[in-house]
Amino acid sequence: MSGRGLFGRIDWITIILYALLVFIGWINIYSTSLADQSTSIFDFTTLYGKQLYFIGLSLLGIILVLFVESNFFERFSSIFYVVSLVLLLGLFVFGKTIAGATSWYNLGFFNLQPSELAKVATALALAKFLSDIQTDIRTRKHQMYALVIILLPAFLILPQPDPGSALIYFAFFFVLFREGFPLYYLGILLFIVVLFVTTLMFGTVWVTIGMVVLTLLVYTFKKASVKIPLLPVLGVIIVSTLFSLSVNFVYENVFEQRHRDRFALWLGLEKDEDKLEEIRKTIGYNTYQSEKAIESGGFFGKGFLEGTRTKGDFVPEQHTDYIFSSVGEEWGFLGTATVVLLFSVFFLRLIYIAERQKSDFSRMYGYGVISILVFHYFINIGMVIGLLPTIGVPLPFFSYGGSGLIFFTMLLFIFLKLDSNRLKDGI
């Protein structure tokens, strides 16, 4: 132990940023759920009252985490992982259904969402596995193991159905990349996504023409000294064209109409104004309303509790997934930019902390935490401002919801706890 106590060693910058985010989140939950008659903010029948209660529970969680022995998490990570898998399996039998998804256990005072717990457990388990002295991520075998650790909970969550939460598990790939997982996998993945999207937007013919033109350009302008073998390039083009052809088949036959509608809306594939209007009223209603609400905020916003669309409850699920639209309407560009900035600074600070860890486990776990948070943040805000298709994931620390807030908090504070012990671990 160094001379300073726990409070001296913990990273206060992160804590302040965390507190700010939670506070701003709560302010907006207050605004979205304020009824006509003003009641006390501690009124637990209201959403903002309940969120306050969840914030209290999170504080308890923080205290719990901070006073547990630091290597407890590393030691028991496998057990956490197994327990969370069991809990996920148990949902098939004992689960409580809310809004069509069987994702909760009813604990009476609290609805527990094990997929949130599983994120923490998976982050720990992955870190544990990767930091093991015998693990070498460059071997296929260990790559496979790592994938299994990541994807097993995702597969259990998918049929709840909760595709949003399942998707989040892909965040852990960032941990793998950090630890030496070949980067070209990411390149291939990106290439496939680009191919998929461009095929939907422009069709196979144009995609192929584009690739050929691009290749020709590269060959024309490359330095004479640089040699690029022609055959593999041709092979890539042919395979890509075949893939591109299959995209339409998959899109038309494997996807369901609601998926197609989401894509159509997202990529602006639908040009027919009538159909667009129809989509706005059905599948695209949330996005449309949320964009409109944000847009109407302008630079300065309409002011706290003055958001007409927020008050009118125009954006569905505004207190949970669409909380950011309330920021946009009431606080304007100033508010949204501040929140984006806060999140970015917060994440960069966490990366800085992760990189200063001497213990591999701590660093890897840290990366897991950051990846999870960034993924939520990216998908959520991206969806709310109309950049991404509708995928239901909460905005960390902002969105209303007990499990979310508590487990995001635990996720973070386990990392801060590990960080506070970094000097001791290193020696």
Added chain:
Amino acid sequence: MKKLLLSSVIVLIGFTFIGRLSYLQLFRFSPDQILDDPAIKKIYDYPERGYIYDRNGELMVGNQPAYDVMVIPREVKPLDTLEFCGLLGIEKSVFTDRMQKARTYSPRLPSVLVPQLSKEDYAKLQEKMRHYAGFYIQKRSLRYYATNSAANVLGYISEVNEWELKNNPNYVAGELKGHTGIEKQYEEVLRGRKGVKHIQKDRFNRDIGPYKNGKLDTLPEQGKEIHITLDKKLQEYGERLMHGKHGGIVAIEPKSGEILAMISGPTYDPALLVGRQRSKNYSKLHYDTISKPTWDRSILAQPSPGSPFKTLNALVGLQEGVIDEDTKVRCYHGFYVGNTLRGCHCGGGVRNMNSGIQQSCNAYFAGVFRKIYDKYRTTDEAMDAWEKHMKSFGLGNFLGTDLPTGAPGRIPDKSYYDKWYGDGRWAASTIISNSIGQGEIAATPLQLANMTAAIANRGYFYTPHVIKSIGNSGSIDPKFTEPHYTTIERKHFEPVIEGMANVYKYGTARWIQIPGVEIAGKTGTVENFIRVDGQRMQLTDHSVFVAFAPVENPQIAIAVYIENGYYGARYAGHIASLLIEKYIKGEITRKDLEKRMLEKTLEHEYAKPYSGEPFKINEYVW
């Protein structure tokens, strides 16, 4: 590389988000969004529309309450439909149909079930209303007419149409707006300004309280009352006299240009276009293409003026110095154009100005017309001079009166004839009909009345108008208080007016004399043709009469135009004399004449061309 990956991703995401947010909140944002914010409902508080009074302060148009039965479909409980329909006075099928429409429009929002109940129906319904959940009665204001006359002048109000909605942000669907006549012309004055309340709504369109505690709300501003120049009694009397006759009458106060009466026959009761029967009545009026009651003949009909126009030719002759009042022209029971004799009814003999006007001698005025043209080297120059004089009397163009419709009439100019006959291929003799107010000349009754007012004023007129005062301030457009001078000098009017006075004393209008009132007038009998099924046929002449009275210090100038009324004094003259008497003396002494004029109709004349039978015109049947 691998250490920087996640950081770069975070920074990239940050920039993307900021970019998108700038696009949404800075680029796409517009400050007027509050106007079409679906979360804010504007409720309008309509002020009462301004009243309209006549020149003597008598009410012509006011307001009356009307009661709409409204329904909110979702709140309707099962009810005894038959009984309810009985109370409302509608068929059950109509009820079902409208309920269906209301539900389709919105189950949550009110729709009109039965519009504009009368006060009596309302009284009956009111006490029973509470038995019918989901229905309620909403009061609104409708026009009330304190006269059954002047429908076309007053105009009507009706719901704004889609075009107006698109082009005028002041209106919302369902609002009423003046669409014709004074209601249209003085819409902004009469309308006042509606108050606005902003209500915060939720996405189900339910009200959840005032927006910003009513900071943006405004109070309604009462519409202003206006006084118009019409004399209600004269107007009503004139319309009674027009019973069964087609035509137009305009009476003007010469010293101010105020229009005293503006009568078009046939007309209709303005109250027909108010209330539940409005659309039925409107269709009936609108599709009556033979008598055209909504077509205001007093300002839209453009017949040839006929003989009253001779007075102007006399004035031009004097002004141009080609004649004096003693210049004589011989009438051969007509006059020669080349070798053709054109007829005249004056009785023949030598005519000077006085007897020419008095007996309406065609030959005399043809002679005057020729002299005007002979003064100039070319016909074109003569035409220009003549046209300028004529137009200075407000003929041949829109008068600029404060009514939303009008017609220009026609004073032909040289280019008009160049087009018809070719350049240089016409002369005074070609267009000699213009000398007697036939030919290509056309004028509305309003223009004829105005021309008469200009003669009565000995050389100037005020733009005829119907507005007397607006609100309390009383001021009206200054263009109505500026005199317009004709190109004729004052001194030339006296001989012409003397002739017109003789028309009344000894001439073609001696039958219409009013004891104790001196009138200067001029009769007109206008040939006219109609095309029915591609066949041109001549109809009985139009009866025209213009006059002002008293000769000295004129109080009224009037033009009466009666379609197919035969010679000038026959209908037009008599009607004019009755109106002058009514206006100047306030009562009618010639009860027999009055009775005859009130009862006589010309429907038989109007039926002739449509009968399919051969018919005679200009019959002396009385």
